[in-house]
Amino acid sequence: xxxxxxxxxxxxxxxxxxxxxxxxxxxxxxxxxxxxxxxxxxxxxxxxxxxxxxxxxxxxxxxxxxxxxxxxxxxxxxxxxxxxxxxxxxxxxxxxxxxxxxxxxxxxxxxxxxxxxxxxxxxxxxxxxxxxxxxxxxxxxxxxxxxxxxxxxxxxxxxxxxxxxxxxxxxxxxxxxxxxxxxxxxxxxxxxxxxxxxxxxxxxxxxxxxxxxxxxxxxxxxxxxxxxxxxxxxxxxxxxxxxxxxxxxxxxxxxxxxxxxxxxxxxxxxxxxxxxxxxxxxxxxxxxxx
Amino acid sequence: xxxxxxxxxxxxxxxxxxxxxxxxxxxxxxxxxxxxxxxxxxxxxxxxxxxxxxxxxxxxxxxxxxxxxxxxxxxxxxxxxxxxxxxxxxxxxxxxxxxxxxxxxxxxxxxxxxxxxxxxxxxxxxxxxxxxxxxxxxxxxxxxxxxxxxxxxxxxx
Numbered sequence: 001x002x003x004x005x006x007x008x009x010x011x012x013x014x015x016x017x018x019x020x021x022x023x024x025x026x027x028x029x030x031x032x033x034x035x036x037x038x039x040x041x042x043x044x045x046x047x048x049x050x051x052x053x054x055x056x057x058x059x060x061x062x063x064x065x066x067x068x069x070x071x072x073x074x075x076x077x078x079x080x081x082x083x084x085x086x087x088x089x090x091x092x093x094x095x096x097x098x099x100x101x102x103x104x105x106x107x108x109x110x111x112x113x114x115x116x117x118x119x120x121x122x123x124x125x126x127x128x129x130x131x132x133x134x135x136x137x138x139x140x141x142x143x144x145x146x147x148x149x150x151x152x153x154x155x156x157x158x159x160x161x162x163x164x165x166x167x168x169x170x171x172x173x174x175x176x177x178x179x180x181x182x183x184x185x186x187x188x189x190x191x192x193x194x195x196x197x198x199x200x201x202x203x204x205x206x207x208x209x210x211x212x213x214x215x216x217x218x219x220x221x222x223x224x225x226x227x228x229x230x231x232x233x234x235x236x237x238x239x240x241x242x243x244x245x246x247x248x249x250x251x252x253x254x255x256x257x258x259x260x261x262x263x264x265x266x267x268x269x270x271x272x273x274x275x276x277x278x279x280x281x282x283x284x285x286x287x288x289x290x
Numbered sequence: 291x292x293x294x295x296x297x298x299x300x301x302x303x304x305x306x307x308x309x310x311x312x313x314x315x316x317x318x319x320x321x322x323x324x325x326x327x328x329x330x331x332x333x334x335x336x337x338x339x340x341x342x343x344x345x346x347x348x349x350x351x352x353x354x355x356x357x358x359x360x361x362x363x364x365x366x367x368x369x370x371x372x373x374x375x376x377x378x379x380x381x382x383x384x385x386x387x388x389x390x391x392x393x394x395x396x397x398x399x400x401x402x403x404x405x406x407x408x409x410x411x412x413x414x415x416x417x418x419x420x421x422x423x424x425x426x427x428x429x430x431x432x433x434x435x436x437x438x439x440x441x442x443x444x445x446x447x
Contacts, residue, residue: 003291003310003356026354033352034333036311045310049357073346097422098400100334102346103353186335186422 002044009133012048012160017135019044021157027069028103030096031112054107054162057081066164068107072119073098075106084168087122087175087194094118094179097186107161110146113153113219120147120220121194121212122177123166131163138162147219173198173208174282178271182258189215190259193271197279203286206230209279211272216251216264223250226272235280236289240273247272297358299324300368308355315339317355318365326366326395337423340396341365347403349422366395369402377447378402381440382433389427397423401437409444411437 002019006012016023024042026032027049036042048054048069055069057078064081075081075092082089095101095109095118109117110130123143130141132155146153155161169175175196181187192214200207209230211223226247233239253264277288295317296305308317315332318324318341327350330338334352341350342364369376378401381387388394397420404411404419411419416437425433 001291001309001311003293005356029354029357030334030349030352033313033354037313037332041311047354047356049354096334097337097349098418099337099340099347099349099422100352102343103348 001041003047004044005047006051009051009053009160009162012046012051013133013135013158015044015046016158016160019046023157025111025160027105027108028071030100030104031108048160060165063165063167066106066166068110068161068164069105070107071102072096072104072106072109073101075119076101085122085126085166087125087177087196088119088166090177091118091122091179091192091194094177100186106164110143110164111153111155111161113147113149113151115150115217115219116189116192116215117220118179118189118192118214121192121214122175123164124212124220124222125175125194125196125210126166126169127210128164128166130161131165133160133162134158140165144222149218169196170198170208172203172283174279176275176278178275180267180271188258191215191253191264191267191271193268193275195272195275195279197276197283199280199283203284205232205234206280207232209276211247211275213247213251213268216253216268218252221250223247223272225250230276234289235276240276240288243276244269244273293356293359295355295359297360298362299358300364310354310356312355313351314341314343314353314355314358314363315350317358318350321355324365324367327399328392328395330392335422335424336393336396337400337420338393338396340399340423342399342403342406345403345406347400347419347422364399364402366399369398376402377443378405378436378440381436381443385432385435385439387429387432387436389425389429393423393425393427397425397433401440404437405441405444409441411441 022043055067058065072095109119177194179189180191194212196210198208214220248265248269251268253261255261291310292307328338330336334349339351
């Protein structure tokens with residue numbers, strides 16, 4: 001196995017251009033080290049952990065710029081992130097164990113492109129975007145169109161994620177991230193649901209709602225039909241029930257060792273209802289109508 | 291491909307070579323013959339291999355040995371002062387928090403890192419600090435007792 005520690009983004013990109021699909025990028029290593037041991041050792045390993053310019057978390061006007069090398073623990077302990085982006089904070093807080101959070105990076109969680117990646121459904125509802133660098137140049141890519149399948153993203157074999165830009169949700173909006181897993185810590189989500197709701201000015205209707213589903217499709221997905229159903233309406237018990245049922249149809253889960261597909265749909269339904277109820281109460285101060 | 295690793299372990303500067311794919315745990319155990327950190331799940335899920343890396347507890351089994359370059363690492367071997375055990379080690383003995391003992395070094399490193407951050411941990415702090423450590427003998431209550439006792443002793447010091 002060839003091994004490189006590039007000193008600049010350009011150097012990393014030219015290594016990727018040269019080695020392409022034979023190369024594996026490693027940062028924290030919490031996923032890649034397991035692959036090296038139990039799956040396959042790549043022909044070439046490119047360690048970007050110490051690459052300058054890819055770390056840190058900074059406010060940037062109306063958004064938070066997160067360096068892909070920021071660890072999940074750095075996200076979890078960032079006061080601005082906790083205040084402005086509670087949906088992403090909650091996902092960081094529920095992420096694996098303290099040991100893993102101290103090492104794993106948000107960039108790794110994203111580039112791994114696992115449907116169950118803890119931070120992904122939150123990034124979808126926050127409508128965050130990625131800065132992707134290629135040797136031909138750089139481009140901005142919304143996460144809504146970033147993921148292409150399990151382990152696959154627009155980065156392909158030659159791109160590098162260089163920045164994550166997360167706009168602050170509109171004032172008055174409330175969000176939640178709900179994760180269903182057997183063990184509290186460490187476990188991979190059977191289902192993760194992220195919800196961001198903005199009430200109208202009178203706090204009597206849902207002006208906008210975004211629902212992100214994790215671990216129930218080949219990529220993390222939004223639930224656009226359910227969002228459309230809810231928009232412009234007050235949340236009632238009947239609407240809540242309908243929304244949960246519809247959200248379950250927007251998931252396309254698989255059977256695996258963590259859960260059956262059928263069970264996953266039930267959980268999507270339950271967590272969607274629970275999340276909508278929580279965000280409605282928090283955003284409007286009202287109970288769900290009868 | 292071999293890499294040279296210049297690192298500081300338990301205060302001692304060390305220079306050694308390892309294959310680039312080597313984990314920090316294998317580097318500690320097999321290259322440096324420091325067998326205190328335990329190999330168990332080898333996938334970053336059980337915490338038996340926990341060491342303190344630049345002040346933070348991490349799973350050494352899923353960390354590259356190459357990332358030890360320029361870092362400061364504390365392992366279980368670095369805790370006792372000669373024959374005098376570290377207060378966290380002593381607290382595990384005094385409360386009977388050791389059963390088969392295999393998870394103990396990892397627990398002690400997680401708890402040391404916690405008590406380096408605060409000597410007055412809340413119940414939530416304790417739960418968070420050791421949530422990545424598994425004890426298959428399931429002696430969790432005694433471990434929590436040990437953490438409280440160690441915290442008390444460190445407050446007095």
